[in-house]
Amino acid sequence: MAKTDTKAKGLDRHGLTDEQLRQIFRNMLLQRQLDNRGFQLNRQGKVPFALGSEGHEALQAGAAMAFNRGKDILAPYYRDLGLALGIGLTPYEIMLSIFARVDDHNGGRQFPNHYSSKAAGLMSFSSILAAHIPHAVGAAYAQKYRGETGRAVLVTCGDGTTSEGEWHESMNFAAIHKLPLVMLVENNEWAISTPLSKQMANPEIWKRAEGYGMPGKRFNGFDPIETYANVKEALDRARTGGGPTLLEGMCYRFLAHSTDDNDMTYRTKEIVAEARKHDPVPNFQAVLVDSGVMSDADVDAMKKDVLRETNEATDKAEAVPYPQASDLYTNLYEGAWQPWQ
Numbered sequence: 001m002a003k004t005d006t007k008a009k010g011l012d013r014h015g016l017t018d019e020q021l022r023q024i025f026r027n028m029l030l031q032r033q034l035d036n037r038g039f040q041l042n043r044q045g046k047v048p049f050a051l052g053s054e055g056h057e058a059l060q061a062g063a064a065m066a067f068n069r070g071k072d073i074l075a076p077y078y079r080d081l082g083l084a085l086g087i088g089l090t091p092y093e094i095m096l097s098i099f100a101r102v103d104d105h106n107g108g109r110q111f112p113n114h115y116s117s118k119a120a121g122l123m124s125f126s127s128i129l130a131a132h133i134p135h136a137v138g139a140a141y142a143q144k145y146r147g148e149t150g151r152a153v154l155v156t157c158g159d160g161t162t163s164e165g166e167w168h169e170s171m172n173f174a175a176i177h178k179l180p181l182v183m184l185v186e187n188n189e190w191a192i193s194t195p196l197s198k199q200m201a202n203p204e205i206w207k208r209a210e211g212y213g214m215p216g217k218r219f220n221g222f223d224p225i226e227t228y229a230n231v232k233e234a235l236d237r238a239r240t241g242g243g244p245t246l247l248e249g250m251c252y253r254f255l256a257h258s259t260d261d262n263d264m265t266y267r268t269k270e271i272v273a274e275a276r277k278h279d280p281v282p283n284f285q286a287v288l289v290d291s292g293v294m295s296d297a298d299v300d301a302m303k304k305d306v307l308r309e310t311n312e313a314t315d316k317a318e319a320v321p322y323p324q325a326s327d328l329y330t331n332l333y334e335g336a337w338q339p340w341q
């Protein structure tokens with residue numbers, strides 16, 4: 001599918017208010033600023049690892065706007081900074097995780113980017129690709145088993161993850177049981193160094209939906225409003241007993257996979273520069289300014305505020321201590337028992 005820019009299509013807001021459109025844009029700016037901060041801190045030797053959502057901003061900010069806080073459950077993967085922010089995690093919570101500090105939800109003992117928040121309805125997940133998808137299906141099964149309506153599970157993963165056995169098993173099980181689940185695949189064309197062409201013979205992931213017996217759809221993930229509309233439609237169907245949907249949002253990974261990866265060993269600067277022509281952040285900014293939702297001065301003020309919030313979150317989180325070595329087995333074994341005893 002050709003990637004079209006939001007700008008070219010004008011503003012079809014799908015019921016989103018000006019305030020919601022500004023929230024989406026702020027989320028996108030925050031993603032970029034926090035990504036940048038993570039990479040900076042890594043280069044300064046202050047954090048061992050960082051990984052960015054750059055190129056996924058619109059997809060994640062748009063999808064998060066369709067999530068019902070306090071009702072739905074999110075089962076994200078490691079690239080979902082914008083989804084985590086969009087459903088209520090703060091930059092400070094994100095920074096606590098990047099710095100691995102004791103006040104982090106996981107006690108500073110989980111890999112960075114492994115978001116979790118019981119209060120926000122965000123399921124903890126594992127680094128094992130697709131391992132969280134059966135868990136998400138289980139949560140959707142529990143909702144159905146209890147006869148709950150008006151809520152659903154939003155589960156995400158990358159294009160490469162759709163090759164895993166758990167992914168196929170989960171889609172099949174969700175369809176058989178008509179579970180309240182939306183599987184959102186963030187197709188950025190890469191799985192670290194593996195291009196889509198080496199991952200699957202048919203590059204249209206959404207078309208697999210028919211084989212499982214559920215609706216499937218592909219959309220332009222560089223457009224936050226189009227993303228919102230598609231995710232909302234699928235979540236509404238799931239919330240009202242209509243069963244699961246497979247969605248495929250098209251985007252691109254602008255950064256290397258992580259700070260541990262040199263993408264110039266498998267793709268060229270020119271390829272990335274070509275994809276960056278569709279950069280959703282400046283494009284959505286232009287949409288908001290052209291349509292009068294924001295002025296240039298509003299945009300400047302928002303960018304300054306996002307930088308301020310990022311700086312404050314960084315300083316505050318950095319000042320929090322690391323977990324104690326003596327806490328290594330806290331929440332793993334009952335009582336005071338230690339595995340070396």
Ligand SMILES: Cc1ncc(C[n+]2csc(CCOP(=O)(O)OP(=O)(O)O)c2C)c(N)n1
Pocket residue numbers: 079127128129157158159160161162186188190191192253257
């Ligand atoms: C089962 C398993 N195999 C391999 C890995 C190593 N690995 C981590 S991320 C990744 C790429 C995943 O690509 P994709 O699903 O497209 O997500 P993206 O990072 O592109 O957003 C791989 C192979 C892993 N974590 N788990």
Ligand SMILES: [Mg+2]
Pocket residue numbers: 158159160186187188189190191192
């Ligand atoms: Mg990918």
